[in-house]
Amino acid sequence: MTSPQAVVVGGGLAGIAAAVAVAKAGIETLHLSPKGPPDRRTSALMQPSVAYLQSVGLVNDPAAIGQPLTQIRIIDATGRLVRAPETLFDSRDAGLAAFGWNFPNVKLLESFDAGRTGLTNLRTLELSVTGLERVADGWRLELGDGSTVTAPFVVGADGKKSLVRVAADFRARENGFTEAALVCDLELGRPLGGASVEFHYPRGPFTLVPAGGRRANLVWIDDRDVLKAAQAEGPDALQRIFIDKSQHLFGDIKLLTPAHMFLLSTLSVDEAGHDGIVLAGEAAHAFPPIGAQGLNLGLRDVADLSAVLAATDVAAPGWAVRASEDYSRRRAADLGRTGVMVDTLFRSLLSELLPTQAMRAGGLWALKLSPQLRKQAFSVGMGVR
Numbered sequence: 501m502t503s504p505q506a507v508v509v510g511g512g513l514a515g516i517a518a519a520v521a522v523a524k525a526g527i528e529t530l531h532l533s534p535k536g537p538p539d540r541r542t543s544a545l546m547q548p549s550v551a552y553l554q555s556v557g558l559v560n561d562p563a564a565i566g567q568p569l570t571q572i573r574i575i576d577a578t579g580r581l582v583r584a585p586e587t588l589f590d591s592r593d594a595g596l597a598a599f600g601w602n603f604p605n606v607k608l609l610e611s612f613d614a615g616r617t618g619l620t621n622l623r624t625l626e627l628s629v630t631g632l633e634r635v636a637d638g639w640r641l642e643l644g645d646g647s648t649v650t651a652p653f654v655v656g657a658d659g660k661k662s663l664v665r666v667a668a669d670f671r672a673r674e675n676g677f678t679e680a681a682l683v684c685d686l687e688l689g690r691p692l693g694g695a696s697v698e699f700h701y702p703r704g705p706f707t708l709v710p711a712g713g714r715r716a717n718l719v720w721i722d723d724r725d726v727l728k729a730a731q732a733e734g735p736d737a738l739q740r741i742f743i744d745k746s747q748h749l750f751g752d753i754k755l756l757t758p759a760h761m762f763l764l765s766t767l768s769v770d771e772a773g774h775d776g777i778v779l780a781g782e783a784a785h786a787f788p789p790i791g792a793q794g795l796n797l798g799l800r801d802v803a804d805l806s807a808v809l810a811a812t813d814v815a816a817p818g819w820a821v822r823a824s825e826d827y828s829r830r831r832a833a834d835l836g837r838t839g840v841m842v843d844t845l846f847r848s849l850l851s852e853l854l855p856t857q858a859m860r861a862g863g864l865w866a867l868k869l870s871p872q873l874r875k876q877a878f879s880v881g882m883g884v885r
């Protein structure tokens with residue numbers, strides 16, 4: 501395939517899903533997926549995302565690679581004057597067997613990889629993009645081995661620092677936080693069952709997500725320096741910190757993997773597509789891992805990309821530009837809504853302002869007491885459209 505109709509840049513979860521979606525639309529596709537370090541994160545994917553992955557054959561049996569999430573338990577550990585009640589959300593209140601599933605990203609990547617077999621119009625190269633420029637018949641991409649490739653349609657799924665986004669002049673706003681996220685796998689003295697347990701501390705949540713049996717995945721958000729200092733103290737000290745932070749509710753805690761730190765920021769773009777280029781996944785949006793939204797939103801990007809391409813006549817002149825504009829229009833509301841929701845949640849948690857703390861506590865009381873409000877919150881959080 502010397503001149504593909506589309507190039508998908510990025511070998512993360514959004515990139516592979518996008519490459520499969522573009523190829524399944526019958527388009528000659530080149531996927532540029534350089535090898536990187538293993539992705540040690542885990543992803544809580546809500547039921548609509550899992551249903552989408554099953555429908556396109558990227559995940560066959562969620563139970564074979566993940567754990568169901570049936571409850572979300574929120575414990576206010578802020579010690580503030582106005583505190584929220586302990587709140588338990590149960591998937592049965594939303595009429596569901598589970599809110600979603602928690603997957604290790606490495607298992608999802610394996611499953612996504614298996615999902616691309618048999619697509620003869622999809623070719624993958626382990627090469628990165630080093631440059632991108634507009635040419636008469638689309639976009640010319642310079643590749644890591646010095647070669648070039650030209651295509652009318654390009655999908656930038658090359659992560660938060662996206663070269664595609666920058667080179668194609670997408671306007672983006674990025675805000676760095678002093679907080680970071682520490683992640684690792686733990687063995688608890690007592691199992692979580694299907695409950696994801698969030699302890700809300702003043703600088704961010706300390707969240708234990710079920711990973712099967714007595715295993716849990718930890719996502720601890722706190723000031724970057726606090727996390728660095730904790731990490732530097734070594735595994736024994738970390739285990740003691742984790743026991744304290746989990747308020748001794750789960751007994752002894754053993755560290756199963758080294759702890760890794762991720763810097764946090766928000767990123768949003770004014771538009772997700774123009775001139776034959778579209779952005780998907782963290783190339784288009786990033787925010788702190790609160791309320792499990794990042795990859796869920798990335799998969800909604802891919803689902804919309806599929807829908808746009810299915811409605812596009814790729815034999816007609818100018819199809820790529822039209823598809824990128826349709827995609828941009830289609831994604832605008834979801835990207836705006838989800839970004840505002842996560843930002844508001846995160847800032848309300850960190851806020852030192854008493855009225856904001858009162859509003860957050862009041863909001864959780866209202867959710868605790870009103871089944872109707874809980875149902876609405878479930879729909880928004882799960883990205884039901």
Ligand SMILES: Cc1cc2nc3c(=O)[nH]c(=O)nc-3n(C[C@H](O)[C@H](O)[C@H](O)COP(=O)(O)OP(=O)(O)OC[C@H]3O[C@@H](n4cnc5c(N)ncnc54)[C@H](O)[C@@H]3O)c2cc1C
Pocket residue numbers: 509510511512513514515532533534535536539541542543544545627628629630657658659660662663681683719762780781782783789792793794795796797798
């Ligand atoms: C601690 C933490 C916990 C999270 N938990 C959840 C969760 O529970 N649920 C959820 O929905 N989301 C979660 N997220 C968010 C989720 O992990 C991300 O949204 C998702 O993994 C982003 O995938 P991506 O493919 O867009 O980007 P990435 O995974 O960053 O992939 C980008 C890819 O592009 C490649 N690339 C970069 N530059 C180039 C180039 N020039 N040429 C070619 N390739 C290039 C990279 O090698 C990489 O493979 C979490 C995030 C963090 C930090």
